[in-house]
Amino acid sequence: MALHSRLVAVLGAVILTSWAKPAFPQATTTQAQLNGVVRDQSGGAVAKASITLREVDTNSTYTTTSNSDGLYTFAIVPPGRYELTAEFSGFGKYTQTGIVLSVAQIATIDITLKVAQPGEKVVVTSETPVIEPNRTEISQVVDTEQINALPISGRLFTDFALLSPNVSVGHTSAQSPFTDPNVIRISFGGQRDLNNAVTVDGADNILAANGSQRATPSQEAVSEFRVVNNGFGAEYGRALGGIVNIVTKSGTNELHGSVYDYLQNSATNARSLLTLSGFNTLRQNQFGGTLGGPIQKDRTFFFANYEGQRRAQSPTYPGLLFAPVDASVAPFLPAGVVTNLDAINAVKQDMGIPAENLSVLKIGDLDNALVKIDHQLNKDNHVTLRYSILDARNLNVMVGETLDGGGIGLPSAGRNGLARDQALAGTWNSQITSTLVNSFLNGLAAITASSASRGSLTSTFPTSSLSATISAPSSATTKAACNSQTRFRGSKASIMRNLVWTRTMSAILSSGRDLRLLETFFQASMTC
DSSP, X not given: OOOOOEEEEEEEEEEEEEEEOOSSOOSSSSSEEXXXXXXXXXXXXXXXXXXXXXXXXXXXXXXXXXXXXXXXXXXXXXXEEEEEEEEOTTBXXXXXXXXXXXXXOEEEOOEEEOBOXXXXXXXXXXXXXXXXXXXXXXXXXXXXXXXXXXXXXXXXXXXXXXXXXXXXXXOOOOOOTTOOTTSOOEEETTOOTTSOEEEETTEEOEETTTTEEOOOOOGGGEEEEEEEEEOOOTTXXXXXXXXXXXXXXXXXXXXXXXXXXXXXXXXXXXXXXXXXXXXXXXXXXXXXXXXXXXXXXXXXXXXXXXXXXXXEEOXXXXXXXXXXXXXXXXXXXXXXXXXXXXXXXXXXXXXXXXXXXXXXXXXXXXXXXXXXXXXEEETTEEEEEEEEEEEEXXXXXXXXXXXXXXXXXXXXXXXXXXXXXXXXXXXXXXXEETTEEEEEEXXXXXXXXXXXXXXXXXXXXXXXXXXOEEEETTTEEEEOSOOOEXXXXXXXXXXXXXXXXXXXXXXXXXXXXXXXXXXEEEEEEEEO
């Protein structure tokens, strides 16, 4: 039989640029914002009051003064627990504790100063959530407590996005060689799961080559995230579906760590109704640890996380595979052929191709690591640097799953995949004046992936061999041992700058947001 092979190489570059000026902007999509008005007991505005916001866990402080209308604004602060104080000559010191700011929140706390009495100060202690009068979007925050407390299988924290209204699991059966089974794909309002925007610590986390989500940190490394369904402002941009803003954990003044191991296996897990006898193997082990604390107290902090997964599971084969062959084709098959599987193997034997081995297991192994450093240069400048890496090894992908166009993947039609996804992101937030704040973010990311027919994933393109596709109607599809392989390399650089200027009560904020993305990708395929 003549051998046909071809080599296809595709080189693409995607340059995406956006510029937006919202009326009431969020300074950055993963930071928080706090504003309000300082008044005296008669309701009059208090100008030039000294306002201090202190992060309880790191003792980092942010300062500003109220303007002529009494307005104060902290345009860029990280999510966390805070204490707010206000002082002005002739008035008692005002302190409010128990303030919790979440990712992308625009919170408002008004302050009322009282005339000073000897030794008197006003302390307000409250865990009541602050209000957000300027928010028009429909969104939901999933915080650390929910992430830690709610049980989910597989520990994919993005599963919590499904708790939001109008959010569902997207299409996952596409035979894309780079569909990452370790990342859930979600759909907002019935739209395609490729229409979303995902950020990690403000850095874009979408692979422009196919619109899918890149690797995300492990559940233990995530502090909180916000799911924005619709009505979002222009500062998000580039999304037709929904937005997922992820913020990773940071170190604090106290040293904290954890060690964990989560087990699943067929001996303890409930058996699926779709599982056939003899195909119920499941072994999953997710293990890792975290460590975070101060490098220099009140100034420099670190956080690190490693998580590994080792998973092996039997494919879910349909009962139709073992059903008797259709009577209309039985006369044309060799003696002894009883089931559809027998028919497929008989044809493969006639062509000199090995029979299907249904005892194979689907393997999903990964190693995920993250390191983050936070440093306060001085009271007006804060910098953050994060590096993350994920190595994934997925064997026998698509075996037992529904294929595009119909049919069930058999072992010989499965694919093996290797992937490494790395990301580096740095942020510099500066309080230039009491009314002018600048945020600068620079992100770099690189991904390499290989996907190939079972047994053909090598460092070089293998020699193609015999190709044949065999199927039983409405049952299964299989291929001969055709050594096809696809390799993918992608890189991304993103630069974002936000300049926020506090003005008057009638125009609370004016913001200029400049986002630049440069992404290149290279894909090479050999098929037979």
